[in-house]
Amino acid sequence: MRDWRTDPTFAMCRALVDGADPASFAGGAFDVRAVVAGIRSGARHGVLLDAVPWGNFPHGGDAREAVHLLRTRADSARTPTDVLGGLCANDSRAAAALAVPFLIPLAADAHRPHRAAALAALAVLSGPARARHHGVASRDELLLHRNDPRHHAPDGYDGYGVEVTGYPAGWSVAAARAAITAGAPVLLPLLGDSDPGIRVDAAYALATAADPDRTIRTAFATGLATERDAMVRAALLLAAAETTRAHVQPSAVSWFRERGQDRTEAPEARLAAAIGWLCLTDEPAPEDLHRTVDTFATDERAHAMEVLPWMYAAAGTGEPGLLRCVRRMLHPEEPEPCDDPWGSSP
Secondary structure, eight states, X not given: OOOGGGSHHHHHHHHHHTTOXXXXXXXXXXXXXXXXXXXXXXXXXXXXXXXXXXXXXXXXXXXXXXXXXXXXXXXOSSOHHHHHHHHXXXXXXXXXXXXXXXXXXXXXXXXXXXXXXXXXXXXXXXXXXXOSOTTOOSTTTTTOOOSOTTSOOTTSSTXXXXXXXXXXXXXXXXXXXXXXXXXXXHHGGGGGOSOHHXXXXXXXXXXXXXXXXXXXXXXXXXXHHHOOOHHHHHHHHHHHHHHHGGGOOHHHHHHHHHHHHOTTSOHHXXXXXXXXXXXXXXXXXXXXXXXXXXXXXXXXXXXXXXXXXXXXXXXXXXBOHHHHHHHHHHOTTSOOOOOOXXXXXX
């Protein structure tokens, strides 16, 4: 695989940084939205891996390697999840988005030994559909899909700006979200999987899908009716809040309020419902919500809830995601934790 810096896509990124109109490249070989749309119909049959122009996107060869490892069960020093997570962490999301339509059928195949790894990787890859979300824990930003990538902003970047390579970040967001939306019928049955971890990862991925007919949100609510695992219940509530946030209705706000007040509910789920309510309204937090959070948001529970991808992503400067959300949402006057190791020295 060629060094992407010598590839024509780098010239495209450089041209965009220099002021070229993104529309001039739309729909072409370097538009990840168009490439992913072409992958989706054939990915299930496993015949398109080498037909994808991986080299047209920054670090595309690494994304191809991760998909190959999952499909062949080949041994490697790096796990596919680490590879793909690294791409997202390094803001090379276009290449990561290319892997999404391949991972969906792998994750849904109950006979595939690496199925859980494929779904874990897919959960990582729903990150591009959320754009910048690591360390985000405030009421106005958590669980928020900042813009609908289908609606172009005046500058052509859909409000997402550019990746570190200069690639339009909104294109990566749109490609990943469209792939997950198209794969939703395949992913929805995983909410009933026997493995709680798979149920959590499925909810996390599905929460990024477009849901105009509320099918996905209904599935989250239906899952709550029978789910017994406290952490999965929390995941379903956070996923429902994320799906709801695009089109908030008063009835939905009340529903989360009721879940947070339900004394028969698991503490993890009550905390998730409280966070969901705080993200869906700008009303002042009532006293009983403060009491609920103060009672249940212990250090021990905060660390346990790091298994929820939302909380893991919200963490920062050594602060667990749950506690960071509590501080940012209910105590915004408190300062950020100091990450300077010499800060307390004389």
